[in-house]
Amino acid sequence: MTEQKENKTLSVQALRRLPDYLHYLKGQNPKKDQYISASTLANALRLNEVQVRKDLAAVSPTSGKPRAGFEVTQLIQGIEDHLGYHSVDEAVLVGAGKLGQALLSYEGFRNAGLNIVAAFDSNPEMHHTSLDGKYVFPMDKLVNLCQRMKIHIGVITVPTTHAQEVCDLLIEGGILAIWNFAPVNLKVPSHVYVRNENMAASLAMISQHLKQQYQKDSMEVSSS
Template sequence: MRTNIDSISKPALRRMPHYLNYLYEKKNDGVTHISSTVIAEELDLNPVKVRKDLARTGVIGKPKTGFDVDELILNITELLGYNNSHEAVLVGVGQLGRALLSYKGFASYGLNIVVAFDTDESICNRKINGKKVFHLSKIKELVSRLKIRIGVITVPAKNAQDICDLLIESGVLAIWNFAPVHLKVPDNILVQNENMAASLAILSQHLKEKR
């Protein structure tokens, strides 16, 4: 693997979508230029942090003027890969799986779930939000033929590792995992855990500190 010397830090990367949302809002209001100071204030961030993040997008700010909004939008969109859409498959068409399949918003994040899989025959061969649900037995064939690189796991915890293995075997390189289990994967595969329990832990802790 390439060492990627100036790879962007994970926290910085996670902030990028926030900047993008904010910049779209501003653009909508007719704003053409904006300073890191203002962005920092409105998003509750440190201004130096914002400047360093924006530097990572390649946009150069002008003293007194700030940054060109359109340029920032363009470069962050590029940085986040929202242009070249990624196709993905989803496994596990339960409540959550259905919700994700139906969600229209992913398109603007460069994610396109093209097909889904489940073992429940009664769901198979139906369409949800225009996306066909196949029987799990078809997964290897379809994923490799369509050259899919992202797998979304929305199966129960106990099945998640098996599905994960299956996805990797089929050629998937990145996994978005909604099951509350730690998945074992080879070094070159990325697992991004969507961690509702962790979020709730923080909420709960906050309330505990209240009284």
């Protein structure tokens, strides 16, 4: 058995970088480049070299070889371990609107360790239809199905107004982690983890950046 790796040295920020590393590594030819150096990775992803080295040291099962780098296959293995890609978790999705459908049909999640096994929606017209192989059930089946299947992850893609009530149902069904796409601060008991996908925050960063850009530009113009 692969011994349980200590994850303590891995910061939240580092965890966010792992998918990027993984993506890059998977794009490599394992025959041609058996090893990869932290420097190379850092350069490709525009990160600091030391930072990358530290991250890799934390996830790699074997340590890096001077002059060569880290073994690519080992790295991939290590990163996927840390990301939990090897233990596929089952999830349910609530809200089969456009966003919900987009997520349901996104095959990439499967590789990333998330398997959405069923969807729920309050709209009767959608019931028992199949979206990309996943059936849409009425809301009143939710709690029971989650409990019976021991599902631990719930994805919320319903309108803001219904997010909290859906959240409550999921918790009743025994969900332990919620991936929330509605812009609300969900109230949950302490044992439940909520990950907010905050589109508005992302937007804010973009618009903030553009604003600063404009400001800088206008300053340059006026001072020249």
